[in-house]
Amino acid sequence: xxxxxxxxxxxxxxxxxxxxxxAPAPGTVVKKSREPVKRRPPAAAAPADKKSEKQExxxxxxxxxxxxxxxxxxxxxxxxxxxxxxxxxLWGEIDELEMRTHLEGNHDSGGI
Numbered sequence: 001x002x003x004x005x006x007x008x009x010x011x012x013x014x015x016x017x018x019x020x021x022x023a024p025a026p027g028t029v030v031k032k033s034r035e036p037v038k039r040r041p042p043a044a045a046a047p048a049d050k051k052s053e054k055q056e057x058x059x060x061x062x063x064x065x066x067x068x069x070x071x072x073x074x075x076x077x078x079x080x081x082x083x084x085x086x087x088x089x090l091w092g093e094i095d096e097l098e099m100r101t102h103l104e105g106n107h108d109s110g111g112i
Contacts, residue, residue, distance in 0.1 A: 005072075008065045015058050 005068055012061050015054055
């Protein structure tokens with residue numbers, strides 16, 4: 001199951017990297033004048049839609065990842081409780097065997 005979580009994390013990082021705007025290449029002239037901004041044609045709205053789609057996907061995957069992590073934490077807690085119960089049971093059996101061995105040893109040495 002850990003592999004699935006790692007895969008989800010890798011996909012999320014890749015998608016987040018695609019959402020971050022790229023910095024202009026060194027030496028590129030960046031316009032800083034106060035000229036009016038030209039309106040983009042309606043076809044330019046598609047990249048924004050893609051960006052919001054990607055953001056929704058990222059949110060969905062992050063939510064799924066948090067849910068998987070919560071499930072794993074719950075499983076870990078259950079396993080810890082089971083382990084502790086087994087440990088106590090085994091130590092109880094060990095103590096019982098030691099007592100029995102000690103008592104049997106006293107009975108055997110008493111007749112010599």
